[in-house]
Amino acid sequence: MFDFDPYAPETDSDPFPAYKRLRDEFPCYWSDKAQMFVLSRYADIASALSDWQIFSSSQGNLMDELPGRAGSTLGSTDPPRHDRLRALVQAAFTKRSVDQLQAPTTAIAKAAIDELRAAKGGDFINVFSSRITVGTLFQLMGLPEEDHAIIRNRVVTMIQTDPVTRRKEARHVQAFQDMVDYIRLQVAERRQSPREDLISRLIAAEVDGDRLAEAEIVMTSMTLVMAGVESLSSFMTMFALNLATFPAARRRLVGEPQLMGQAIEESLRYNTSAQRFRRVLLEDKIVHGVEMKAGQFVCLAYGAGNRDERKYVNPDVYDIARYPRDHLGFGGGVHICLGTLMARLVTRTAMQEFLKGIPDYEVDVKGLAWNPSTTFRAPLAMQIALG
Template identity: 35%
Template sequence: MTSHDETTGVTADRSLVDSSDPAPWFELMRRRHPVWRDDQFGMWHVFRHADVEAALSDPATFSSDSRAEMAAMPAFRPFTRGNFMVMDPPGHRRLRGLVATAFGRRAMEQLEPLVTTIVDDLLDDAKGAGELELVTELAHPMPVFVLADLLGLPRSDRPLLFTWAKVLTGVDVSAAAEPADPASSLGEMNTYLLDHITRRRRSPGPDLVSRLVQAEVDGDRLADEELVGIVSLLLIAGHLMATMLVANSVLCLDGHPEQAAAVRADPGALPGAIEEVLRYRNSADRLVRTTTREVEVAGRAIPAGARVLLWTGSANRDPSAFPDPERFDVTRSPNRHLGFGHGVHFCLGAPLGRLEARVALGRLLARTGSVRVLPGVEYFGSHSLIRKLPIKVRWA
């Protein structure tokens, strides 16, 4: 049965790849169907902040482990072994702990000059053009280049890494190119990373891959396939997160000129603006989990083995958690958004994503007198996944 709200014209049924603004749908579902099973996909959906947060806090019941499904595809096996995003504790804790120090406060302070140089180089390449495509020219290449340097990958291989990132995340803005096969690209990347790991075992350097090669867990070193999976995860997930955060930040500021003016006037407001973007327009607007037992959520029994979509995008607009949630406010405090998830799977790369977004936006605003979004924005999959973002700039 389909529920329809006569006051808004919104129905409960909605495609999972709908790129229209989901805010009216989120409001309807929180109010009338906070826990809902759709007949089309056979999945359960959870919409309210308290319920989403509670589920993310309970990995024993809401499992992230999808290794069996991914391992059925040969090219994905190395990616699966080291991908702690698709693991539950204790395996998740073992692998995540090894790389956590690379994203600490001191590490980010040391990375900031590198990020600034990369952003300025990309803006130098674009300077003089009155119009540019933000995803292609800044938001997409920046995190790939940053991660390549962090991992100790040769700068000469940037074009190769850039190509793999485009194929494996779906952010391929080259309309003239034939779409590549993701499994084939992943296989190529696995081979490349394995060769790099082997060389780092023989001759370690100051980079993150070298530190992982030398790390020990309970007296054991990581296997090569685990290392391939960890590095692949950082390249793919880390790239997409930062790309979308920069693009969504520009869209939010363009849609709220008074807030953009406040940020231009006070660069110290940038961190708060980024947090509000993560709440208001986060790219990871849903997280998938599988129930390990029957569990009751908001009065409804979800059976064991059910696939559950936890709508963080809806939770971030829940009025029970955020006063006036439809207002974009760069000074919002507190801001308990779920833009980077919550609990044991809180995004490991959140400090890096925040750093990259802050530097990219800060340098873009500092080097321009104005930035305006042009018609022709393209999406893929959802309202917050941006494929193309044309902008008009007036350089300072």
């Protein structure tokens, strides 16, 4: 009997066989383990993402939500409040500020590559992807460099869900609260002494005479830290994992670096770290003959939709020439990720340097330990051996 369980360790390590059964046999599936419906086909997910009036984010978008987060972030609000927040945040999150991250990304990447080469390998996450994403994010937001390790540890803990109790435990909630307290102190410091950083720009942001409230500044800053520390680092790690798993694609990319942009998009499609997000139904809805009631939760399985053969030809093939710009790796609709510009720039810059310095490497895929998260999918560590 088929049973899709987003809490199971095997779902963290390899959800794709279950995703295929969902798409083929149970495209609107009630999960007893998650206590929500699961949509797995690309068309159904894309439709839900564009229909926020029915598929609402107002009760949180994480599969297992953190207390106090729902209704206070870009990802957990609906229009018109979402639109107001996005306009104000966009006013602070400028292309110029993102472009300024290219030079520090290059510098951090080169130093990390030297370390990996000297040791003939190491943990890609600790030495490379997390160091780059935390380093660039901290520069953007003006956070102290000495706080890197503790902030990353808190964010990784926040996104976890205990696979045994199937809920957020005290340690997960405490990590979130510690981050909120930390950001509050950073905001208070900027109010006293504004700087040239993103937190200061959020405080000063104004659109048509409207400004962000204190709680909105804190929670928006929290969201950006969470996305930069976890999502971007995890995506870069999954990209490197894809290139290790498919050495022919890696060799082609080393020889044709102009394919980097489309290789990034294919990695976001093929193996996104953003696997599953939830919505709450504001009205009754029938999908594939299954009646869903207002008030029930729905899981939008981005990772399943990105492998839907109804949308993509040979979806289980990793093809860096595919260039799938309509993938679900950044979500969609009004909630499409605000940090796409930063994610693409930092990943492209870092991975170009990585493949120049380390064109040949291996990963023990079977030995990977995966982060226990119902929303995100990424290894906790990824040892690489240089060829």
